[in-house]
Amino acid sequence: MPIPAERKPVVAGRFYPSSSKELNKEIDNLTHSALKLYKKKVEEEDEILAIISPHAGYIFSGTVAASAYNVLKDRNKIKRVFIIGSSHYAWYDGVSIYFKGFYSTPLGKIAVDTELASEILEKNTIFNFRLEAHAHEHSLEVQLPFLQYFLKSNFKIVPILIGGHSVEVPKKVAEVLRPYLGGENLFVISSDLSHYPKYNDALKVDKNTVEAICSNNPDIFLKQLKENEHKNYENLATSMCGWTSALTLLYMTSDLKGASYIPMLYQNSGEIPIYGDKSRVVGYQSVVVTQKSVSKEDSKTMSEDDKQLLLSVARNSITRKISGTESEQSTFANIPDRYKKPQGAFVSIYVEKELRGCIGRIETDNPLYITIEQTAESAATRDTRFVSIKPDELDKMKIEISILTPLKKIQSIDEIIPGRHGILIRKDFRSGTFLPQVAARTGWSSLEMVEECSKRKAGLGADGWKDADIFTYEAVIISDKEKD
Secondary structure: OOOOOEEOOOOEOOOEOOOHHHHHHHHHHHHHHHHHHOOOOOOOOOEEEEEEEOOOOHHHHHHHHHHHHHHHOOOOOOOEEEEEEEOOOOOOOOEEEOOOOEEEEOOEEEEEOHHHHHHHHHHOOOEEOOHHHHHOOHHHHOOHHHHHHHHOOOOEEEEEEEOOOOOHHHHHHHHHHHHHOOOOEEEEEEOOOOEOOOHHHHHHHHHHHHHHHHOOOHHHHHHHHHHHHHOOOOOOOEOOOOHHHHHHHHHHHOOOOOEEEEEEEEEEHHHOOOOOOOOOOEEEEEEEEEEOOHHHHHHHHOOHHHHHHHHHHHHHHHHHHHHOOOOOOOOHHHOOHHHOOEOOEEEEEEEOOEEEEEEEEOOOOOEHHHHHHHHHHHHHHOOOOOOOOOHHHHHHEEEEEEEEOOOEEOOOHHHOOOOOOEEEEEEOOEEEEEOHHHHHHHOOOHHHHHHHHHHHHOOOOOOHHHHOEEEEEOEEEEEOOOOO
């Protein structure tokens, strides 16, 4: 069966307004209502990985959805959205992925990322395509106007529908999709909560379910679903209609350092004026999933004494080399054990705010403090791009140490977060790197970052990165106070 070039809206006029003007006005009103009802905020520096959003008619769940989508405001880096729902209208094993054309709403067309969707489909047997699953499914469609409202038009989508109730399918899907978590990608999980218990029962069961989701532990989540079922709440048909989609996300994030599930707004249909029937309700909760920068977390745990100790190691090394004397008593005897483990680092030296040397090692068998000692000396005297530091400049130096996290190989440059990630491009015997600070200072996008690194650092040309290995890392940055 041929795939239509455009998947047209099927619930416009029922779940949300069919007029673009009225739809924009509706989302605007829902967003203002949401801001009055919830106070929780997402830190600006935290990366947004995913949103869990309900999929009922906007009159019922639109305010709850808006409370999550509002965090996307002014976050323009998102270029691709994976929308995952659990099929309501077709029963099948595995996962159906839409891989051609467009989805459309009254606000316009949204292109499917056909290249990536086709690649996922071709390489993974768990994925297939079933037109009957997507043709009438509302759970993906109702998310689109919110995305269009907050992200405008500069993004593509990967629509995914999970069939059946298998626990193993979400685990396999998570393995395929995990490499795309973060960077310029956003995941939207479409799901309502409890279906048809009494109002007070819904408050209890939904609270327990949301707490289990926010544990970021798939085992706790599955256990809670079983407990809800065994408590025999009257009329409870399900604790979460899209639980397989939520489980997929949990399998993706459970081992991810710095990941947090932040519950936003909760309501249920019994609270809706005119339509509210408290004898049989449906629960709605929005959740935002974020990740704190690994480097920022590590920096917070490093004491000021530790920072000054490592800076002293670097300064002593430079002073010994240039003047032949110790600037102060050797600090090696005071090095804590945690800095005696192998770890990469770069040392940058500034004199009167001008860079005068930057050398480091990304991969090394040396303890961190030895790496700092050796790279500090090299940065001061062996960086051929600059004149070596002179004895009368020692007191004017500002030292910046970048302590590197382990390398992570990436599958797509969309995973790179400029300003947060450093990159290493490697092909055959050539390689080049940029520290995270480079993009922060230049304002480069991820594409500009890899092109410049490939050309200027690895010597592979601007397009050489396309068939090279690319790695990311983060950096805990410590530095001297600015020298006059």
